[in-house]
Amino acid sequence: MAAVDTSLLPSRPTGAAASLAASHAADHALKLYGGWFCPFVQRTWIILVEKGIDHQYVEINPYHKAPEFLALNPRGLVPTLAVPPPPGGGSGVRPLYESSVVCEYLDEAYPEQGPRLLPVGDAYERARCRLWMDHVASRVVPGFYRLIQHTPDKAERIDEVRRGFHEQLKAFTREMDEGGPWFLGQRFSLVDVMLAPWAKRLFLIDHYKPGGVGIPREGERGDDEEVWARWDRWFDAIVERQSVKDTWSDEAQYIKAYKRYAEDTTQSEVGKATRQGRSLP
Ligand SMILES: N[C@@H](CCC(=O)N[C@@H](CS)C(=O)NCC(=O)O)C(=O)O
Known part of the structure; x- marks a missing residue:
C-alpha cells in the first residue's frame, strides 16, 4: 500500500480550524x-458551526484505515459521524x-438549532436544491x-479541461437567485x-497550474459578463463566510497537502478515480 498520502504534515488543523x-x-x-485538509469534511464541519451543534471533533488520518475507523465506516473515508x-435505545x-x-442529517436532526439549511415548506424548492447539490457533486x-x-x-489539453470546468461553474451560477449573494x-x-x-481551494489551481482557474476578467467576458459577475458575488461572499473561515487551516498547509494532486501522484481514492476517469468515491 502506497504510503504516499500518510505523510501529510501537519497531522492536525492549524490556524482558525485549530482553535475550533x-x-x-x-x-x-x-x-x-475528520481530516483538516479534506473538503468533504469541511462541508460537515461548516454545518456544525452554522447550526451551533455541540460535538467532539476527532482528527484522524483516513489513509491509515485503522480497524476501529473501518468498523464505523467500511468505505474508510472521512467525514464519518x-x-x-x-433516547432509551441502547448503547451502540x-x-x-x-x-x-x-x-442533510444534521440539518434535519437539529431542526431547532440555527436556521434550516434546506427549504422546509416547499417540496419543489427542496428538490431544486438537491438537483444543484448533485450538480456540484457529480460535475463541479x-x-x-x-x-x-x-x-x-495527458491526452486532453489543460485549456479543454479548464473550459469544461468553467461550463459546469456557469451552469451552476445561472441557477442562482438574482438577489444574491447566495444560491437562494x-x-x-x-x-x-x-x-x-472547493471555492476556498481554487487558489491551489492558480498556485499549481499554468493559466490557473482562468476565469476571464471583468470587461473581457464577452457574452458571459453577467454570469461571471454573479459568480464573483457568490465567491466573494462564500470565502468570507464565518463558518467557512472558522473551519480553514493555514493556507500554506493546503499548498503542501495538494502538491501530490498537482503532480498527479496522490494515492487517495478521489485522486485514483480522477486519474482512471472513474466517478468519485
Ligand atoms: N464521497 C465522500 C468522499 C470522502 C473522501 O473522499 N474523503 C477523503 C479525504 S478528502 C478520504 O477519506 N480519503 C481516504 C482515502 O482516499 O483513502 C464524501 O462525500 O464524504
Whole structure:
C-alpha cells in the first residue's frame, strides 16, 4: 500500500480550524471524525458551526484505515459521524458517512438549532436544491480534480479541461437567485455549503497550474459578463463566510497537502478515480 498520502504534515488543523477543533476536543456523544485538509469534511464541519451543534471533533488520518475507523465506516473515508443512540435505545453508536448525507442529517436532526439549511415548506424548492447539490457533486467537484491533477502528458489539453470546468461553474451560477449573494438569494443553504470547500481551494489551481482557474476578467467576458459577475458575488461572499473561515487551516498547509494532486501522484481514492476517469468515491 502506497504510503504516499500518510505523510501529510501537519497531522492536525492549524490556524482558525485549530482553535475550533480545540474548543470541541472534549468527549461528546456526537463525534465528527475528520481530516483538516479534506473538503468533504469541511462541508460537515461548516454545518456544525452554522447550526451551533455541540460535538467532539476527532482528527484522524483516513489513509491509515485503522480497524476501529473501518468498523464505523467500511468505505474508510472521512467525514464519518458517530451519532449517539436514540433516547432509551441502547448503547451502540450509530455511524453515518458521505458528506452530503451527513449534512442533510444534521440539518434535519437539529431542526431547532440555527436556521434550516434546506427549504422546509416547499417540496419543489427542496428538490431544486438537491438537483444543484448533485450538480456540484457529480460535475463541479470532479472538474476541480481533473484540473488540479492535469499534467502536460495527458491526452486532453489543460485549456479543454479548464473550459469544461468553467461550463459546469456557469451552469451552476445561472441557477442562482438574482438577489444574491447566495444560491437562494438572501438565504444561505446547503447548496452553498456543498461547493464552499472547493471555492476556498481554487487558489491551489492558480498556485499549481499554468493559466490557473482562468476565469476571464471583468470587461473581457464577452457574452458571459453577467454570469461571471454573479459568480464573483457568490465567491466573494462564500470565502468570507464565518463558518467557512472558522473551519480553514493555514493556507500554506493546503499548498503542501495538494502538491501530490498537482503532480498527479496522490494515492487517495478521489485522486485514483480522477486519474482512471472513474466517478468519485
Ligand atoms: N464521497 C465522500 C468522499 C470522502 C473522501 O473522499 N474523503 C477523503 C479525504 S478528502 C478520504 O477519506 N480519503 C481516504 C482515502 O482516499 O483513502 C464524501 O462525500 O464524504
